[in-house]
Amino acid sequence: MQGHFMKRVWDGRWGYIFIAPAMIPFLIFTGYPLIQGILLSFYNAGVNRDKWEYIGLKNYTNLLTRDPVFPIAIKNTFLFVLGVVPTAMIICLFVAVLIFPMSQRKQTFFRAAFYMPVVSAGVVLSMVWVYIYSQEYGLLNYILEATGILNLINGGEKIGWLAQTDTALVSLAIVVLSWSLGQPLILFLAGLAAIPEALYDAAKIDGANSWQAFWRITLPLLRPTILFVLVVTTIAVFQVFVVVQLMTLGGPANATQTIVYRIWVSAFTTFKFGYASAMAVILLAIVSVLAIIQFKLLDRQLT
Amino acid sequence: MGRTFINSDNSLTLEERRLQRRYLISRLLRYFALAVVIFFAIALFMPIIWMILGSFKIQRVALAYPPEFIPSNPTLENWIHLLVDRPSLQWLINSFIVAGGISLFGVITSTFAGYAFGKKEFPGRTILFWIILMTMMLPRQIYLIPLFVLMKNLGWFNSYQGMIAPYLVYPFGIFLMRQFMQSIPDELLEAGRMDGANELQLFWSIVVPLSRPAIGAIAIFGFMAGWNDYLWQLVMTTDESWMTLPVGISKLTASGVGSIDIGVGMAGATFAFIPMLLIFLLFQRHFIKGITVGALKG
Numbered sequence: 218m219q220g221h222f223m224k225r226v227w228d229g230r231w232g233y234i235f236i237a238p239a240m241i242p243f244l245i246f247t248g249y250p251l252i253q254g255i256l257l258s259f260y261n262a263g264v265n266r267d268k269w270e271y272i273g274l275k276n277y278t279n280l281l282t283r284d285p286v287f288p289i290a291i292k293n294t295f296l297f298v299l300g301v302v303p304t305a306m307i308i309c310l311f312v313a314v315l316i317f318p319m320s321q322r323k324q325t326f327f328r329a330a331f332y333m334p335v336v337s338a339g340v341v342l343s344m345v346w347v348y349i350y351s352q353e354y355g356l357l358n359y360i361l362e363a364t365g366i367l368n369l370i371n372g373g374e375k376i377g378w379l380a381q382t383d384t385a386l387v388s389l390a391i392v393v394l395s396w397s398l399g400q401p402l403i404l405f406l407a408g409l410a411a412i413p414e415a416l417y418d419a420a421k422i423d424g425a426n427s428w429q430a431f432w433r434i435t436l437p438l439l440r441p442t443i444l445f446v447l448v449v450t451t452i453a454v455f456q457v458f459v460v461v462q463l464m465t466l467g468g469p470a471n472a473t474q475t476i477v478y479r480i481w482v483s484a485f486t487t488f489k490f491g492y493a494s495a496m497a498v499i500l501l502a503i504v505s506v507l508a509i510i511q512f513k514l515l516d517r518q519l520t
Numbered sequence: 521m522g523r524t525f526i527n528s529d530n531s532l533t534l535e536e537r538r539l540q541r542r543y544l545i546s547r548l549l550r551y552f553a554l555a556v557v558i559f560f561a562i563a564l565f566m567p568i569i570w571m572i573l574g575s576f577k578i579q580r581v582a583l584a585y586p587p588e589f590i591p592s593n594p595t596l597e598n599w600i601h602l603l604v605d606r607p608s609l610q611w612l613i614n615s616f617i618v619a620g621g622i623s624l625f626g627v628i629t630s631t632f633a634g635y636a637f638g639k640k641e642f643p644g645r646t647i648l649f650w651i652i653l654m655t656m657m658l659p660r661q662i663y664l665i666p667l668f669v670l671m672k673n674l675g676w677f678n679s680y681q682g683m684i685a686p687y688l689v690y691p692f693g694i695f696l697m698r699q700f701m702q703s704i705p706d707e708l709l710e711a712g713r714m715d716g717a718n719e720l721q722l723f724w725s726i727v728v729p730l731s732r733p734a735i736g737a738i739a740i741f742g743f744m745a746g747w748n749d750y751l752w753q754l755v756m757t758t759d760e761s762w763m764t765l766p767v768g769i770s771k772l773t774a775s776g777v778g779s780i781d782i783g784v785g786m787a788g789a790t791f792a793f794i795p796m797l798l799i800f801l802l803f804q805r806h807f808i809k810g811i812t813v814g815a816l817k818g
Contacts, residue, residue: 225642226642228641229643232641232642233642235633235640236632237632238633243655246667246685246686246688248655250663250667251663257665311553312560315550325804330560330561330562330565331564337793338750338766340766341790341792344785344786344789345568346567347773348785349570354585359587395564452657452659456659463773484664484668490668493665494665497659497662500662501658504657
């Protein structure tokens, strides 16, 4: 048996050689730190290496019961995800189906528009939106006021989007939403292109209208794409950090604290590595569970 | 549709009227939906336009309410301040080096590993592949913290290698490459072997040229990912001259020296936006191809 195994190893030696350029850095800079990260969460670890001591689950219990901010951060992060992910999926699906029959040029225009925020990315968008959201001189309040909408929703008073606890999170979520639309849209368009025209023709002959065609043909065939987009977008939004860092710093009154922001504060400003690692592990657990749930949900109905 | 009926007196039957009404409604809905989408597209463009316009505003104009769309007294002051008083050109160069490095190493490691996972058989192949894939799914903060400590010990703060090192391996790239490699016909490789080529020659002269689309996609995505890697670059650079463009720009408004003019912030944001925009425009086709290659072959 062992000889047989060793033979397979020898036969596959080129395989090992080819994966070496990837595996070696991977082990050094990802694999090993990953294990360390999990281990660190069980330690009281600060800047001084000599003072690291094992404390078991203390970090976790402190985080969940004694930390005044972390539970709020978890809640806020969930709100972010629940707000942004379904909205992004629905919008992108809707837009994709709508612009798919259009000419290539029109499609390119829309694709570019929706991809623009993705290209800009976090820092650029955060800085502009702080300006747009400004209570006194922001563009948003101006547009709302000029169209009369401000009168309807706030009695004409200009809203402090980032300064009020009830609007801060939503304001950030909108920014995150804006850059979460580009990728799914392109993926949905690609997925739509992969559906054979013949299926729709057959459905038409059978007398189906476009709504039925959508539910019975388009959606089921898009399911793998939808699942992929769902999981990837969820993971991405869970790690929301830049907008908080640059727009609200977690305020006002902790209304926009998120998990990764707490990790950053803990690990890189107060250097409580163990504590922050525990936060990261909790994040990992949440994300993994959600991914599994999403797989189960969308795979089950594949029959 | 063959079911159109006209009465003997040339008026429309009930059937026909119902059909025509349905078409009208669905057409109206379609136009309405289109209007909504166009609204969205404009809403997504707006912040960028606003940002560019803002970069030419002096502070008084920037704070004006109602906001001025075309700034009165447009100025280049903000841009001059950005480019002269701040090391923004250095930031730009740093970003290019870091993003370029990540892109380059990502392509190299992904192509080699993708070939191995896609075409070679060896014990542990499946497990290793899944492990690498899993790391793509998990939040990076878990290994960023110990990496931070490692970097401190190596003295790699404020260095290019410090910012590139965690990204030498690009799991998404490996995934993409593997999918792509699997579609390369084995006969080609067999033919090459029969001609006497050794493994490396096979790889270099047959596999790599065939993988060009995937290489292009990985190069672009890797570059984008490296460019936008804010958290790690923020953490790795304490010296202003080592910062990458997004980090440096973000510090413009956050510096404790006293708040800067809004216009400078907008100029900075525009400055950080333009390179990515150019790359996107130049490589738009590769972008789209790359994303779809990944999704469809998955």
